[in-house]
Amino acid sequence: MAPLPAGAPVGVYIHIPFCGHICPYCDFNTYANMEPLIPAYVDAVCTDIARFPGRFGSMPAATIFFGGGTPSLVPAEGIARMIDAVRNSFDLAAGAEITLEANPNRLDQRYCTGLLDAGVNRLSLGAQTFDRRGLRTLGRQHEAEDVVTAIVAARAAGFANVSCDLIFGWPGQAMDVWRNDLDRVLALDAGVDHLSLYSLIIEPGTPMAEAVARGILVPLSDDEAADCYEIAVEVLGKAGWIHYEIANWAKSAAYQSRHNMLYWRNGEYAGFGAGAHWRIGDRRRMNHLLPRTYVDAVEGGEDSASNSEEVSDRLSISETMMLGLRLLREGVTEASFQVRHSASLAESFPRQLDALAAHGLIDWDGERVLLTHRGSMLANDVCSQFFDEQ
Numbered sequence: 263m264a265p266l267p268a269g270a271p272v273g274v275y276i277h278i279p280f281c282g283h284i285c286p287y288c289d290f291n292t293y294a295n296m297e298p299l300i301p302a303y304v305d306a307v308c309t310d311i312a313r314f315p316g317r318f319g320s321m322p323a324a325t326i327f328f329g330g331g332t333p334s335l336v337p338a339e340g341i342a343r344m345i346d347a348v349r350n351s352f353d354l355a356a357g358a359e360i361t362l363e364a365n366p367n368r369l370d371q372r373y374c375t376g377l378l379d380a381g382v383n384r385l386s387l388g389a390q391t392f393d394r395r396g397l398r399t400l401g402r403q404h405e406a407e408d409v410v411t412a413i414v415a416a417r418a419a420g421f422a423n424v425s426c427d428l429i430f431g432w433p434g435q436a437m438d439v440w441r442n443d444l445d446r447v448l449a450l451d452a453g454v455d456h457l458s459l460y461s462l463i464i465e466p467g468t469p470m471a472e473a474v475a476r477g478i479l480v481p482l483s484d485d486e487a488a489d490c491y492e493i494a495v496e497v498l499g500k501a502g503w504i505h506y507e508i509a510n511w512a513k514s515a516a517y518q519s520r521h522n523m524l525y526w527r528n529g530e531y532a533g534f535g536a537g538a539h540w541r542i543g544d545r546r547r548m549n550h551l552l553p554r555t556y557v558d559a560v561e562g563g564e565d566s567a568s569n570s571e572e573v574s575d576r577l578s579i580s581e582t583m584m585l586g587l588r589l590l591r592e593g594v595t596e597a598s599f600q601v602r603h604s605a606s607l608a609e610s611f612p613r614q615l616d617a618l619a620a621h622g623l624i625d626w627d628g629e630r631v632l633l634t635h636r637g638s639m640l641a642n643d644v645c646s647q648f649f650d651e652q
């Protein structure tokens with residue numbers, strides 16, 4: 263239940279900042295043509311993880327998540343070494359969820375078997391769309407068939423938990439193309455267990471933003487993107503999928519992303535690798551962004567973080583609402599809130615709860631706060647209310 267109590271097992275995030283090329287819409291901390299650095303980077307991440315208990319002791323951990331970038335660029339032996347480093351430094355739960363994000367390019371059965379042997383038990387595939395024009399607009403280097411082949415390879419290797427990312431709202435996307443993406447992913451013979459559906463955000467400074475500014479690409483309007491979201495809610499609802507978080511659906515409750523649930527429940531997490539964040543206790547830290555700087559800092563025995571800040575009680579309370587309300591079925595419960603924050607929801611938000619309920623944006627019965635469907639369409643606006651002064 264959201265939020266998690268203080269001291270609950272942490273999630274471990276490991277950032278892999280390498281990509282074969284940079285997609286024009288991407289503003290993640292990722293770099294092309296840096297693959298020669300991968301061996302030194304894996305060494306540095308392992309060293310950084312090994313230093314962790316010296317600071318915090320051996321904390322219990324529930325999940326590991328390799329995100330990127332393209333973690334599947336790292337050989338399976340490197341992934342195994344990083345997982346072993348986590349096992350040596352954390353009290354990793356038996357049956358811990360260990361996820362790796364992968365691009366469909368060149369994801370073959372042999373590599374998948376290596377990942378399973380390393381301990382990875384959940385794959386998250388960046389499919390984005392099955393539409394060829396969409397793949398080119400998004401600058402992706404794979405074809406729709408590669409997604410199918412990758413999922414077949416993952417299943418043949420033995421992966422029992424496969425997630426797939428799709429993007430909607432890309433320039434030129436028609437509603438029937440989006441419907442086709444959803445129908446196609448649901449009809450896959452090898453099947454997927456979890457779907458993350460992201461609305462394309464055209465971030466300033468990206469090549470795609472420049473193409474939009476020059477009139478080369480025309481983005482979908484907010485209303486059109488909202489229509490895409492409604493289509494997803496309808497199609498996946500009819501197919502019996504659980505819409506458990508604003509952008510995430512699971513085939514059954516067992517397939518909800520445990521690592522991301524930990525974030526949405528405002529849990530603690532340790533982050534390793536370039537640009538990774540930590541949140542332990544009342545401190546939040548961010549590692550050096552540049553892979554070479556991160557590697558040099560760790561090799562030189564220096565702090566891997568470039569920034570650190572205190573998270574005040576008030577900010578933590580606001581973040582509990584911003585994150586927890588994304589959980590559409592769970593929301594934020596009064597009981598969990600009191601255990602975590604030693605205050606009641608009504609005392610903490612005397613104005614916001616009644617006002618948002620009166621506008622039909624949340625359901626608030628004194629025991630639990632949930633976004634309404636309308637509230638979920640305006641989630642950013644609703645959540646921002648909890649950062650205002652009372």
Ligand code: SF4
Binds near residue numbers: 283288290330331
């Ligand atoms: S593959 Fe993902 S992380 Fe890499 S550039 Fe493309 S969008 Fe960014």
